[in-house]
Amino acid sequence: MDVLKTYLDSLFAAWPRTAQVDDLKREMLGTMEEKYEELKREGRSEHESIGIVISEFGSIDELMEELGIEPIGEEERLPALPENVAAGYEGFVRRSALLQGLGWMLVLLGLAAMMLIAGLNEQGALGSLSADSGYLLAAVALFLLVVPAVGLFIGSASGREAYRMLDEEFELSPGLKADLERKWAAFRPARSRSVIVAACLGVLSPVAVLIGALRGEGEIPYGAAIMLALLGLVAFLFAYYGGIHQGYQKLLQTGEFTPEKKAENRALQGISAIVWSIALVVYFISGFVYQRWDVNWAVFPVTAVLFGAIGGMYTMQCKSKGKA
Amino acid sequence: MISSDVIRGYNDTIILYMLLDGESYGYEISKNIRRLSEDKYVMKETTLYSAFARLEKNGYISSLHKDGETGKRRTYYRITPDGLAYYRDKCREWQITQEVVDKFIKEA
Numbered sequence: 001m002d003v004l005k006t007y008l009d010s011l012f013a014a015w016p017r018t019a020q021v022d023d024l025k026r027e028m029l030g031t032m033e034e035k036y037e038e039l040k041r042e043g044r045s046e047h048e049s050i051g052i053v054i055s056e057f058g059s060i061d062e063l064m065e066e067l068g069i070e071p072i073g074e075e076e077r078l079p080a081l082p083e084n085v086a087a088g089y090e091g092f093v094r095r096s097a098l099l100q101g102l103g104w105m106l107v108l109l110g111l112a113a114m115m116l117i118a119g120l121n122e123q124g125a126l127g128s129l130s131a132d133s134g135y136l137l138a139a140v141a142l143f144l145l146v147v148p149a150v151g152l153f154i155g156s157a158s159g160r161e162a163y164r165m166l167d168e169e170f171e172l173s174p175g176l177k178a179d180l181e182r183k184w185a186a187f188r189p190a191r192s193r194s195v196i197v198a199a200c201l202g203v204l205s206p207v208a209v210l211i212g213a214l215r216g217e218g219e220i221p222y223g224a225a226i227m228l229a230l231l232g233l234v235a236f237l238f239a240y241y242g243g244i245h246q247g248y249q250k251l252l253q254t255g256e257f258t259p260e261k262k263a264e265n266r267a268l269q270g271i272s273a274i275v276w277s278i279a280l281v282v283y284f285i286s287g288f289v290y291q292r293w294d295v296n297w298a299v300f301p302v303t304a305v306l307f308g309a310i311g312g313m314y315t316m317q318c319k320s321k322g323k324a
Numbered sequence: 325m326i327s328s329d330v331i332r333g334y335n336d337t338i339i340l341y342m343l344l345d346g347e348s349y350g351y352e353i354s355k356n357i358r359r360l361s362e363d364k365y366v367m368k369e370t371t372l373y374s375a376f377a378r379l380e381k382n383g384y385i386s387s388l389h390k391d392g393e394t395g396k397r398r399t400y401y402r403i404t405p406d407g408l409a410y411y412r413d414k415c416r417e418w419q420i421t422q423e424v425v426d427k428f429i430k431e432a
Contacts, residue, residue: 027350027399028369034351058368066374 002178003050004032009174011060014071021069032057078171086176086251089163090183096156097243101236103152108232110145112225114138119221166250169259177252184248191241198237205230268311275310279303326365334418335367335375336384340411343385343403350376350399376401384410 012025032053039049064071120126121134129137172180205227212223249255256265283299331338342353350372357367379385384407387399403411 024373026397028373030396030398031350031354031369031372035354038355056366056368058370060370063370063374063377066377 002182004036004053005029006174006178007054007057008032009177011057013171013174015060015064015069016072018069020067024063024067078169079165080171080173081165081176081251083173083176085163085165086172086180089166089251090247092159092163093244093247096160097240097247099152099156100243101238101240103149103156104235104239105232106145106149106152108228108235110142110149112228112232113141113145115221115228116225117141119218119225122221123218167262169253169262172252180248180251184252187244187248191245194237194241198234201230201237202234205234264314268314271310271314272307275303275307326361328368328371331365334414335371336379337411337414337418338367339372339375339379340384340403340407340414343401343407344411347388347400347402349401353401379407382410383407 008025008029012021015021036049036053039052117138118135121131121138126134208226209220209223212219250257253259279299338357339353342348342356354367354372357365380387383404385401385403387401390398390400
């Protein structure tokens with residue numbers, strides 16, 4: 001029952017959110033819901049039932065006094081997220097996810113076009129063009145598609161500054177929270193479908209290369225071009241639907257965006273800046289001084305794996321600390 | 325409907341009575357109080373949960389979490405020996421109170 005939950009949320013908003021209070025709130029919600037169901041079974045209307053349940057709720061001050069819980073002081077309260085900021089962020093996320101999705105698609109389509117033209121060129125199917133200008137044409141095609149993609153990436157981030165408060169902890173009004181939860185729930189089926197479609201396309205895309213290879217070695221570039229175009233679609237689906245999904249998580253402070261995770265991510269961001277700078281220095285020194293450009297790129301994947309392990313350990317440590 | 329001010333001192337007694345025959349949970353207790361009082365007394369939600377907190381703090385009831393038949397987690401309460409002793413004290417106290425107050429009640 002959304003109405004009862006929202007009602008309780010608004011009553012509990014002025015009180016600290018401890019485990020004890022959360023338990024109590026859940027328990028009381030259960031009792032209120034049972035009472036509501038029974039009133040409805042007795043033949044009362046939804047409105048009447050809710051009215052009765054709320055009128056029999058009593059005084060939250062009395063309860064908190066008994067528990068010895070003090071209300072949150074005005075200064076300790078987290079900033080409330082204004083409704084227009086939430087609405088603005090929703091729009092921003094949709095636009096930015098769309099631009100990023102299109103950007104990734106263009107990059108992969110650029111690679112596909114390059115493959116295609118290079119393949120045609122090797123087959124001598126570009127008519128009077130010389131082989132060199134054929135390769136140049138392939139590079140130009142890639143360039144022409146990647147440049148607008150970079151524009152899209154830059155555009156997708158513009159306006160982000162207006163929503164910096166979302167990076168810190170904030171409070172959602174119960175009505176806004178219920179509203180966002182409803183919108184997120186309405187969006188989820190579309191996202192699930194997109195993940196399934198993207199996964200299928202991703203798994204099937206190498207088939208294009210296989211078919212090309214079966215038709216003869218000269219056809220492989222065409223197969224690769226088709227595979228890259230399909231992967232472009234996959235990238236679009238992941239970036240667009242995933243971006244919106246993350247936007248809702250951020251607004252509702254769940255998933256990767258709970259207050260604990262936010263603090264953790266801030267700490268990890270600091271470590272990450274140092275670790276990646278070291279990796280970059282190692283890369284350049286081994287390259288310029290020792291001329292090992294052939295193997296030194298391995299620094300990056302190794303760093304990524306090590307960093308993933310460090311992050312995992314840090315998270316585990318935070319969790320065990322939280323439990324103790 | 326009885327005003328909650330009058331009955332306040334006996335909310336704990338009423339809840340302990342509901343637990344005499346075995347464990348129970350919030351809604352069941354509240355529903356039975358309404359039924360036994362023939363709809364004359366409805367204990368407010370917050371009054372009920374304040375009483376649970378107070379009784380548990382004093383060691384008069386103990387609580388345990390159980391999964392209900394619908395899979396919902398519920399807190400069940402059980403009366404303790406201390407709770408039973410307290411309940412008996414309150415019953416005696418009420419009898420005296422009733423005797424005394426009765427002496428000042430007449431059909432005017």
